[in-house]
Amino acid sequence: MAISIYFSLLLVLLSHFPSSHAEPFIGVNIGQVADNLPPPSETVKLLKSSSIEKVRLYGADPAIIKALAGTGIGIVIGAGNGDIPSLAADPNAASQWINSNVLPFYPASKIILINIGNEVLMSNDPNLVNQLLPAMQNVQKALEAASLGGKIKVSTVHSMTVLGSSDPPSSGSFAPGSQAGLKGILQFLSDTGSPFTINPYPFFAYRGDTRPETLAFCLFQPNPGRVDGNTGIKYMNMFDAQVDAVHSALKSVGFEKVEIVVAETGWPSRGDPNEVGPSVDNAKAYNGNLIAHLKSMVGTPLMPGKSVDTYIFALYDENLKPGPSSERAFGLFKTDLSMAYDAGLAKSSGSSSNSSSQTPSGKVTSTGWCVPRNGATDEQLQASLDWACGQGIDCGPIQPGGACFEPNNVASHAAFAMNMYFQKSPKKPTDCDFSQTATITSQNPSYNSCVYPGGGGGAGSTGVMNKYVSSDKLDSKDNGAVEPKVYSSLSFLLIFVVQVRNSIMSVSELKERHAVATETVNNLRDRLRQRRLQLLDTDVAKYSAAQGRSPVKFGATDLVCCRTLQGHTGKVYSLDWTPERNRIVSASQDGRLIVWNALTSQKTHAIKLPCAWVMTCAFSPNGQTVACGGLDSVCSIFSLSSTADKDGTVPVSRMLSGHRGYVSCCQYVPNEDARLITSSGDQTCVLWDVTTGLKTSVFGGEFQSGHTADVLSVSISGSNPNWFISGSCDTTARLWDTRAASRAVRTFHGHEGDVNTVKFFPDGNRFGTGSDDGTCRLYDIRTGHQLQVYQPHGDGENVPVTSIAFSASGRLLFAGYANNNACYVWDTLLGEIVLDLGELQDSHKNRISCLGMSADGSALCTGSWDSNLKIWAFGGHRRVI
Numbered sequence: 109m110a111i112s113i114y115f116s117l118l119l120v121l122l123s124h125f126p127s128s129h130a131e132p133f134i135g136v137n138i139g140q141v142a143d144n145l146p147p148p149s150e151t152v153k154l155l156k157s158s159s160i161e162k163v164r165l166y167g168a169d170p171a172i173i174k175a176l177a178g179t180g181i182g183i184v185i186g187a188g189n190g191d192i193p194s195l196a197a198d199p200n201a202a203s204q205w206i207n208s209n210v211l212p213f214y215p216a217s218k219i220i221l222i223n224i225g226n227e228v229l230m231s232n233d234p235n236l237v238n239q240l241l242p243a244m245q246n247v248q249k250a251l252e253a254a255s256l257g258g259k260i261k262v263s264t265v266h267s268m269t270v271l272g273s274s275d276p277p278s279s280g281s282f283a284p285g286s287q288a289g290l291k292g293i294l295q296f297l298s299d300t301g302s303p304f305t306i307n308p309y310p311f312f313a314y315r316g317d318t319r320p321e322t323l324a325f326c327l328f329q330p331n332p333g334r335v336d337g338n339t340g341i342k343y344m345n346m347f348d349a350q351v352d353a354v355h356s357a358l359k360s361v362g363f364e365k366v367e368i369v370v371a372e373t374g375w376p377s378r379g380d381p382n383e384v385g386p387s388v389d390n391a392k393a394y395n396g397n398l399i400a401h402l403k404s405m406v407g408t409p410l411m412p413g414k415s416v417d418t419y420i421f422a423l424y425d426e427n428l429k430p431g432p433s434s435e436r437a438f439g440l441f442k443t444d445l446s447m448a449y450d451a452g453l454a455k456s457s458g459s460s461s462n463s464s465s466q467t468p469s470g471k472v473t474s475t476g477w478c479v480p481r482n483g484a485t486d487e488q489l490q491a492s493l494d495w496a497c498g499q500g501i502d503c504g505p506i507q508p509g510g511a512c513f514e515p516n517n518v519a520s521h522a523a524f525a526m527n528m529y530f531q532k533s534p535k536k537p538t539d540c541d542f543s544q545t546a547t548i549t550s551q552n553p554s555y556n557s558c559v560y561p562g563g564g565g566g567a568g569s570t571g572v573m574n575k576y577v578s579s580d581k582l583d584s585k586d587n588g589a590v591e592p593k594v595y596s597s598l599s600f601l602l603i604f605v606v607q608v609r610n611s612i613m614s615v616s617e618l619k620e621r622h623a624v625a626t627e628t629v630n631n632l633r634d635r636l637r638q639r640r641l642q643l644l645d646t647d648v649a650k651y652s653a654a655q656g657r658s659p660v661k662f663g664a665t666d667l668v669c670c671r672t673l674q675g676h677t678g679k680v681y682s683l684d685w686t687p688e689r690n691r692i693v694s695a696s697q698d699g700r701l702i703v704w705n706a707l708t709s710q711k712t713h714a715i716k717l718p719c720a721w722v723m724t725c726a727f728s729p730n731g732q733t734v735a736c737g738g739l740d741s742v743c744s745i746f747s748l749s750s751t752a753d754k755d756g757t758v759p760v761s762r763m764l765s766g767h768r769g770y771v772s773c774c775q776y777v778p779n780e781d782a783r784l785i786t787s788s789g790d791q792t793c794v795l796w797d798v799t800t801g802l803k804t805s806v807f808g809g810e811f812q813s814g815h816t817a818d819v820l821s822v823s824i825s826g827s828n829p830n831w832f833i834s835g836s837c838d839t840t841a842r843l844w845d846t847r848a849a850s851r852a853v854r855t856f857h858g859h860e861g862d863v864n865t866v867k868f869f870p871d872g873n874r875f876g877t878g879s880d881d882g883t884c885r886l887y888d889i890r891t892g893h894q895l896q897v898y899q900p901h902g903d904g905e906n907v908p909v910t911s912i913a914f915s916a917s918g919r920l921l922f923a924g925y926a927n928n929n930a931c932y933v934w935d936t937l938l939g940e941i942v943l944d945l946g947e948l949q950d951s952h953k954n955r956i957s958c959l960g961m962s963a964d965g966s967a968l969c970t971g972s973w974d975s976n977l978k979i980w981a982f983g984g985h986r987r988v989i
Contacts, residue, residue, distance in 0.1 A: 119197045124331065133182070134453070135162035135419035136403060136440065137372055139428040140169065144161060144443045148175035151423070154445050155181060158453045164371060166226065168209035177216035177905075182420070184371075184815045185209060185697065186223040186265075187247070192236060195224065195243035202246035206254055214906045215880050219260055222247060223305060223371070227267045229286050240264060241292045248300060249721055252739055253679065253697055255910065255926075255957070257770060258818035259862055259880075260839055261302040264293065265371045268308050268350060271357055276336035277343065277410070280353030281360050292365045299769070301789070303369040306354050310346035311375045311385055318384050327375075328397030328544060329392060329396070330483060341409045342487060344544055347373070347398060348408040348923035355410050364651035367417075373398070374421035374705060377448055379434035384432045388449050394442065394975045395420055395451040397544075404541040406495065409486070415494060417974050420451075422869065447511070477562040478530035478540035480522045481547045487591040492542040496525035501532055504619065505558065512558035523553055531561045581845065648886065648896040649939035659935045660919060662943045667933075670967075671979035673704050675711055680971035682724045682958050686731040690963040692969055693734045694977055695725035701736055703748065706967070707980055715746055724773045733761065737771025743786050745798060764796045766803055773821045777829050777846075777972075784830055785846075787819035793834050795846050813851040815842065821865045827872030835863030841877050848907045856887050858894045865911045881973065882906025884923050886936065898923070898934045911946045911958045918966025924956030924970065931956045931970060945970065 125392045138151070145151075155163065155176075162182035165172060174182055175873045185197060187205060194201040210219055228236055240882040248262045270290070272283035282290055297304055310326035324331035326346040333342040343349045358364050365512045375394035377795065379386030402415040423440035427446075427664030439448050447454075497503040505512040506521040513519075526546050530897055533539035540546050554560045646654075662961060679699030685692055691712070692704045703713035719740035720907075726735045737743040745762035752758045769789030777783040777795075783804070787793045791814060793807040800900040806813025817837035825831040831853075835841045839859045842852040861880030869886070874895065879886045882907070884898040890930070898921065900907075920942075929952040933943035943950055952971035961968055968980040 111783060116565035117510045123343070124778055132135065133161040133417055134159065135163045135164055135182070135184070135417070136160050136398060137166075137419050137422040137427045138172065139422045139424070140810040141429045142443070143428060145424060146445060148172045148670055150445060151180075152176055154178070154423075155442060162220070162417075163423075164223075164421070169722065170209075170213070173209075173213045173217045176218070177213065182218050182220040182339055184223060185398050186226065187243070189228060189231065189236065192228070192239050192243045194227050195884035196244055199241075199246045200250060202243070202250040203253060206250040206256075210251075210260065211254060211528070214256065214260070215908065221261045221303070221362070221369075222251075223262060224262060224275065226265045228264060230267050232267055235778060237289045237460050240289065241296060244293070244296055248296075248737065251658035252721055252723070252770065253850055255864070257739070258301070258820075259878060262300065263297060263302045263369075265305045265307060268306065268312075268354075268380060270306075271353060274350065274357075276334075276338055277349045277355050278336050278338040278341075279954045280356030282357050287361070290361075291470045294358070294361065294366060297366050297411065298363055301367075301769070303362075303367040304354070304358060306351075307372040307712075308347065308350035308354070308370060309373055309915075310350065311352070311476060313346055315383075323385070323390070328394040328401055329393060330481075330544070333485075339409075342485065343409065344488070345397075345401070347401070351388070351416055352408045352410040355408070365710040366410075370416055370418040372419060372421040373937075374438045376434035376437040378437045380432050381539050383432055383434050386437060387940070390451040392451060399452050400541050401543065403964065404539075404543065406541070406543040407493075412491070434811050439944050471724055476548045476550045477553055477560055478527045478546050479549050479553055480519055480526065481545055482869070484545040488543065488545045492545050493518065493522040493525050496522075496529040496542075499838060501525065501528040503528070503695075511556075524558070527553070527560050527562060553698055564725045640928075647939075648738070648937060652937040656837045657937055659938045660942050661938050661951040662933075665950070667943065667945075667968075667980055669948065669978050670981045671709050672950065673702075673708065673709055673979070674975075675702055675714070675977045676700065676977075678975060679954075679973040680957060680975060680977060681722065682736075683960045683969055683971045683977060684726045684734075685962050685969065686727045687729055687959050687963050689964055689966070691727070691731060692960070692977065692979075693727050694723050694971055695722040695736050695738075696975065697721070700973075701725055701746070703734065703736055704977070706962075706969070713748055713758075715752075718744065718760065721770075724771060726774050726784070728776050728777055729779050730781050733781070734774070735774045737774050737786060739770045741765075741767045741788070741790075743767075743771050743774050743784070743796070751844055753941045762798055762799070762801050764794075764801055766794065767792070769818065772819060775822055778826055780829065785822050785824060787822045787834055789818040791815045791817060791819060791836070793822055793832070793844065795849070805846060807849050807852070813842075813855070815840070817862075820863065823868045823875060825868050826870070831872070833875045833889075834870060835877055835879075837862040839879070840886065841866055854889065854892050856892065856912040858885055858887075858897075859883065861906075861908070863908060867912050867914060870914055872915060874918075875910050876914065876921060878909030878912045878923055878950045880906075880908040882908065882925075884921060884934065885911055886921075892902070896936065896939055898936075898939055900932065910956065913959040913961045915961065922959050922968060923959070924959055929954060929956060929974075952976065952977040 134810045153176045156179060166186050167188060167213060168185040183701035190851045193352050195205060224247060225240055238342050244262050244264060247269040251257050251260055270282060270286045271280055273279050273281045314322055314326045318489055318492055321331050328345045333344045335342045338821040358366055376386040377388045377389040377391040400416055405415055407414045422438045423443055424443050425437055429435045438449055442448055445886050486942060503525055504510055506524050507513060512524045526542060530540045540548050552560065676696040676698050680694055680696050682695040683692055690706050692706050694702050701715040701717060705712055719738050723738040724736060724737050732749065733745055733747050735743055735745050744760045747757050750758050767788040767790050771786050771788055773787045775785055782799050784796045784798055785793060792809045794803050795805040797804050815836040815838050818835050819836045821835040823833045828892055830846050832844055835843055838862060841856040841863050843854045845853050859879040859881055863877050863879050865878040866875060873890060874886055874888050882899060885894055887894050907949040909923050910926055913922045913925045921936050922931060923934060924931045929946040931945035932941045935942050951972050952972040956972050958971040966982060969977055971977045
């Protein structure tokens with residue numbers, strides 16, 4: 109028992125550090141105040157040849173957005189300050205903006221963020237400041253209406269002058285004049301999971317303090333550092349200090365969990381004679397060292413182990429910008445597509461040419477050993493040691509009893525850990541960065557029996573200990589006695605754990621047992637994987653074809669539109685049937701729930717909703733209540749027996765409140781009117797007790813096996829009501845058991861886009877999915893395997909699937925798509941499209957957003973953006989499919 113406790117402690121400690129394989133993204137701004145820019149197609153070629161993963165546009169240039177389609181490059185677009193008044197005043201203007209600047213391009217063009225305005229809080233225009241938040245909210249609602257909520261974030265960009273205090277970083281706070289405008293904006297960002305975007309420029313900080321040490325501090329070059337008197341943290345560069353000041357300001361107002369994104373930062377390569385700082389060397393040093401710093405994943409002192417998402421200004425010089433010459437000289441590339449200087453952005457470039465990736469001789473190398481840099485403090489090396497040992501490398505040799513434990517000091521232990529990490533990595537110079545505390549040497553630091561892996565032609569394990577690890581073993585005490593140095597943080601705790609373990613079992617014995625157990629587990633996993641692959645030798649379509657199955661065929665009258673339900677004045681987003689199949693409830697952007705008699709087309713109830721932005725609705729099993737949810741983050745329950753007031757408002761009988769994001773889907777547990785499951789943009793699903801309004805279980809959230817992005821859909825098994833499936837923007841579907849909420853039973857991969865909709869197969873052993881990647885898929889919950897992919901053939905782009913439904917037997921899969929009025933009917937066995945409802949008489953005039961099959965399988969109901977619902981009936985023998 110003791111062995112497992114201590115080993116588990118080690119695992120827990122190490123699990124708090126990020127994987128060394130995680131890469132931060134590096135973006136670039138594309139300014140267009142120029143008359144000599146290359147065509148968008150050439151710009152895209154340039155971007156694809158670089159390691160740039162995302163771009164930021166100051167507007168929404170359709171030519172550039174379209175040219176980026178299919179590249180996978182993330183795109184940030186913007187609405188100008190001049191657009192804010194109309195976006196704030198009229199929700200329709202926001203919808204039109206989304207319709208014009210997003211929907212024609214997404215998802216082929218990977219739009220990820222919309223910035224509303226630029227540095228508005230510094231505009232000295234109180235009217236514009238007051239209109240900023242309403243404009244952001246209206247754009248968010250327009251995205252939700254287009255089913256893009258959570259997929260595309262909404263924010264606004266701030267200058268560093270939004271801070272009233274930034275030095276030292278721990279005292280960072282917002283300027284008093286900005287706090288009123290920021291309060292609602294920060295709450296909006298927190299609620300929607302959107303980032304706080306900021307423009308830190310060390311270049312401008314240097315212009316106010318032109319001492320040489322300040323320049324080195326700004327350029328990530330060797331410098332004495334600056335100590336934050338409140339925390340004792342020594343900052344080695346201005347970028348970290350500015351970003352941490354923003355973090356402290358957010359923390360001071362209770363929003364420290366809001367992500368920070370650097371929307372702009374850069375350094376000009378030339379300027380006017382009277383300007384201090386602009387030069388090619390300085391621009392190359394700043395941007396090159398910044399990129400290396402980001403790639404090291406060291407992070408900032410207050411946000412360690414995670415690089416802040418950063419967009420460098422700018423891709424090209426802008427020759428038409430007003431102001432001093434430096435304003436026109438921030439480009440990383442020339443307009444003829446050649447480099448202005450090498451900042452290390454080329455895909456073939458192992459690093460930037462900067463001081464942090466050079467050997468003592470100044471020659472960039474990718475061989476040798478990674479060791480501490482001269483002048484690095486014990487505090488810096490301790491942080492690098494802690495981080496490196498958390499990346500899965502073997503730090504056993506520097507633990508008590510290890511070959512490299514002596515000399516027992518930070519410099520020696522850090523040298524070994526840094527080098528182990530470097531040798532494990534691709535051995536690029538940027539992997540020997542450690543926030544400017546390490547460098548590459550050709551001198552082998554191995555000594556005695558302590559061997560440093562590496563190459564470059566040094567001595568072997570018998571080499572002489574070099575200066576990087578030659579610190580004294582012991583410290584003298586005042587009384588002349590000696591005691592070993594003791595260090596804090598993770599390395600000390602690891603040493604402590606191992607020392608305690610040594611009283612029970614030797615380190616070598618523990619390692620041996622752990623290695624044997626690990627090998628056994630891995631062998632079992634491999635055997636299971638191989639056995640599954642042997643059994644999975646075909647898919648459903650191939651097997652069915654081999655069995656001589658023929659596809660379902662439809663005659664002219666086999667499936668017809670027999671009812672059109674008219675009454676909504678906005679886009680229909682959701683529908684549900686009662687179990688007795690004679691009533692339907694629908695939810696629309698017009699802010700109403702309508703209950704229909706499916707046989708007569710009459711409305712029996714029209715419920716005015718407290719929140720017009722409704723996304724989901726559901727009938728209770730007994731048909732006496734309906735539930736709905738949306739952007740208000742609440743699931744509202746209405747009793748159909750309640751009397752409406754003179755304005756048509758039906759009182760809410762129960763509000764299920766507790767989600768921190770929009771409610772995307774709700775569904776009652778079959779045959780249980782008192783239990784309901786919701787999914788949300790807060791990445792969780794919740795099982796509710798409707799009678800009390802309290803949560804019974806939360807699925808996801810703090811649990812590691814939960815979704816990592818917005819959950820968009822749920823489906824509860826009809827054969828086992830304890831099971832339900834969830835689909836998410838993280839491209840996965842997950843199977844949950846309501847009796848064990850702590851972890852997902854199984855996670856299903858395969859999709860390459862958001863999973864918009866999930867639906868259990870009639871037998872309860874399989875389920876279907878529909879995704880933004882344009883495919884529907886069929887999975888088996890018992891084996892975890894994907895059984896079939898349903899993807900339309902053609903040369904066009906993948907069209908997102910909005911909703912799916914199975915026929916009573918499961919032989920047919922109905923899938924609505926985001927293009928026009930397409931609703932394909934798939935033969936699930938043969939994987940073929942056998943009918944398109946959009947081509948039938950009386951079909952919808954706009955996209956089909958929701959589908960529902962009656963309980964007995966005799967009728968299908970479709971809801972559309974054309975504000976109508978239609979009931980399709982099967983004729984003759986088709987009733988039993």
